[in-house]
Amino acid sequence: MGSLNSVFEYIDEFMLLNRLNHSATYALRFIVEELFTNLVKYNRGSQNEIAVSLEKVGDSAVVQLTDFDVDEFDLTKLPEVSVDEPLRRRPVGGLGVHLVRKMVDEMRYEYSNRVSKIMVTKNLKSSGVQGHSQEQ
Amino acid sequence: MFRVTVKSNNEIELVGRLDASQVAVAREALDRVDRSSTIDFRGLEYISSAGMGVLIMTQKRLSESDQKLTLVNLNSHIRDIFRYAGFDRVFEIR
Numbered sequence: 261m262g263s264l265n266s267v268f269e270y271i272d273e274f275m276l277l278n279r280l281n282h283s284a285t286y287a288l289r290f291i292v293e294e295l296f297t298n299l300v301k302y303n304r305g306s307q308n309e310i311a312v313s314l315e316k317v318g319d320s321a322v323v324q325l326t327d328f329d330v331d332e333f334d335l336t337k338l339p340e341v342s343v344d345e346p347l348r349r350r351p352v353g354g355l356g357v358h359l360v361r362k363m364v365d366e367m368r369y370e371y372s373n374r375v376s377k378i379m380v381t382k383n384l385k386s387s388g389v390q391g392h393s394q395e396q
Numbered sequence: 397m398f399r400v401t402v403k404s405n406n407e408i409e410l411v412g413r414l415d416a417s418q419v420a421v422a423r424e425a426l427d428r429v430d431r432s433s434t435i436d437f438r439g440l441e442y443i444s445s446a447g448m449g450v451l452i453m454t455q456k457r458l459s460e461s462d463q464k465l466t467l468v469n470l471n472s473h474i475r476d477i478f479r480y481a482g483f484d485r486v487f488e489i490r
């Protein structure tokens with residue numbers, strides 16, 4: 261997972277360049293880490309690097325992760341995780357994408373010519389780490 | 397940078413960023429905890445689901461002997477994420 265540090269350095273540069281607040285920075289770091297580690301975990305056969313891009317569009321950040329020469333793997337279709345289970349029935353893993361869904365405003369997946377693309381939009385003006393749709 | 401310190405008074409201190417690249421460090425330390433303990437998050441800037449998995453795993457193991465982890469001094473971002481994950485139902489958070 262050493263390349264994760266390179267991803268974090270890239271996010272830190274993006275944060276400084278765009279003067280993002282702590283909430284937005286935390287959320288972006290979390291979103292990218294969870295998506296990145298899921299792609300690594302479920303596409304073990306691929307030797308290709310995963311491309312990560314961040315772009316500021318208006319008040320939002322658009323995050324895109326691209327995985328090359330891989331089978332289709334749609335993160336947006338992973339089943340919902342129940343967070344109401346008692347401790348003994350709680351799974352240890354599987355929370356990452358559930359939490360990403362809470363933080364983002366839009367999440368899309370595209371697959372074509374063995375290239376997998378996951379794109380999320382995160383409004384940077386949210387008062388916390390959550391997406392606008394989660395704000396109360 | 398991430399550091400975990402297990403103190404003699406059943407207090408555990410987390411400092412820095414607990415992401416997937418540091419999760420083995422946290423797991424190695426928490427695997428040695430065998431009684432009810434308090435984890436101080438005051439110095440923890442960031443935690444991802446990988447680190448949260450170690451907390452759940454430790455809480456499950458301790459609960460088998462009626463022990464538990466208590467989490468204190470969480471920053472607002474971590475507190476929000478723990479709430480979305482339902483951690484407030486399986487940990488005492490102060």
